[in-house]
Amino acid sequence: MTTTWQECDDCAHRLDERDAAVRCPHCAGLLSVHHAPVLTGNALREHFATSPSPSGVWRFGAVVMPDAGADMVSHPEGNTPLIERQQLARWADVTRLQFKHEGHNPTGSFKDRGMTVAMTQARRVGASAVACASTGNTSASLAAYAAQAGLPALAIIPEGQIALGKLAQTLAYGARTVMIDGDFDDCLRLMDAVSAELGVYLVNSVNPWRIEGQKTIGLDLLRQRQWQSPDWIVLPAGNLGNTAALGKAIDEAMTWGLITRRPRIVAVQAEGAAPFADAFARGFDRLVPAEAHTIATAIKIGAPASYARGVRAIRSTDGLVVSVSDREILEAKVAIDAAGVGCEPASAATLAAIRKLRRAGTIAEDDDIVAILTGHLLKDPTIVTELHGSDSTVPGLANRPVRIANTLDAVAAVLFPAQ
Ligand code: F0G
8 A cells, every 4th residue: 555645845744644734834835745656667558557436546556645545526527538530730831749638537627636636635735725826727626526525616617717617617516706806816815814713624735735637637648648758748837736736747657667758748838928938038047927918818927836847847858948939839739629639729839849849859759749639619609609609809710600691502602602
C-alpha cells in the first residue's frame, strides 16, 4: 500500500493525508500531496493496466488517493480519447500530432479529474459545504460533483465573463451561484476570504487533491502511448494548476520508473492574459500581475495562484511558455472545429502555439506532440455563433447558415449551385 501525506511547498511542514487544511497552517504556503508507492516501474504499470475501475482517474488511485474507500465520488471520468487528424497536423506543419480531448469528460472539461478527487477528500474530512471561484469550468464540475456527493456548493463567478454553457451547467447542477462585478482574480481573492472565515471547503486548484486528480491527464496519455513520452505536451495555461499538475505527473513518472524521458511542457497563454509568458521571457524573475483581456474566457486570468508551481513544472521539464493572439486562437479553433474534433477557445490556443513554434523553428516537423484540448466546443456556443454569423470575426472561414424558401428546388440550388 502506498504511504501518502501532505506537505507544505514552502516550509515542508507535514500533515496527515486526511487533514482538512487547504493551505499550510504555519505559513499559508500551498500544500502538495506526496506518495511513496510500494510498486514502481513495470509492476506499477501493470497495476494500472489491470485496474477494475471504470474511471480514468481512479485507475491511478494508488498514486492519487490510495485510501478513498467508500467516500469516493466518481461519475466516472477520464479515459478520454487520444485523437489524430491529419488535416490538423498539416495545418500546423507537423507530422506527429495527437490531441488528448478532455472535453470528453462528464461535464465537458478536464476539471472533472481534479473534482472527483477533491470532492472525495471533502467527504473524507467531513466538509459541510464546498466552494470555488471560477471562469466557469471549475464551477460546472463543482456543481455536478457536489450534487452527486450531496454537499451544498457555492460558486463565485465574474459577471458577464463566463461562457454560456458553463453558466448553464453551474446553475442546472444546482450550485449556489453568486456573480460579482469584477474579474476572476477578484473572485479568487474573495473566495480565499470566504473559505478562511466561513469554513467552507475550497476546491480551487490550490487544493492539493485537485492537482492529484488533474495529474492523471498526463498519466492517462502516457499509458495510452504505452509509456512512450512525446517530445512535447502543449496545454493552455491560466491559473497554472494544470501546468503544475502535468509537471508533477512527469516528475513522478520519472521517479517511479514509468517513463525514461521527460516530455517538454509548452504552456500557452492568450496575449492579453500572459503574466506567466511574460515572466518566462524575463527568466522567471517574478510574477507581475496584470489585468487580463482575451476572448478565451477560461484563461482570462491576470494573477495565477499556482505561479511558483508552474515555474517549477516548466523548469523541471525544460519547457516553454508562449502566448498567442486572440486572432490566432480563433483561427486554430475554426480548424479544430471543422475537423470534427471541436473545442472551446482556450483549448485551441494549443494548436495556435504549435503552428507558431513550428514557424519559429522551435518545433521540428517530425517532433512527437500531444496537445491537450481542455474543454468541449459547446462550452462556449456564443463564440461559435459569432464566428459563423453574419458579422463573423473570421469572414473567410465562416460557415454561415443560408436562409432559403421551403422548397426542394431551393435546397437543390444550395447543394448544386449553377456553375
Ligand atoms: N482550459 C480550460 C478550458 C479551463 O477552463 C482552464 C481553467 C484552463 C484551460 C487553464 O487551466 O487555470 O489550471 O491553468 N479554468 C479555471 C476555471 C480557471 O475556473 O474553470 P489552469
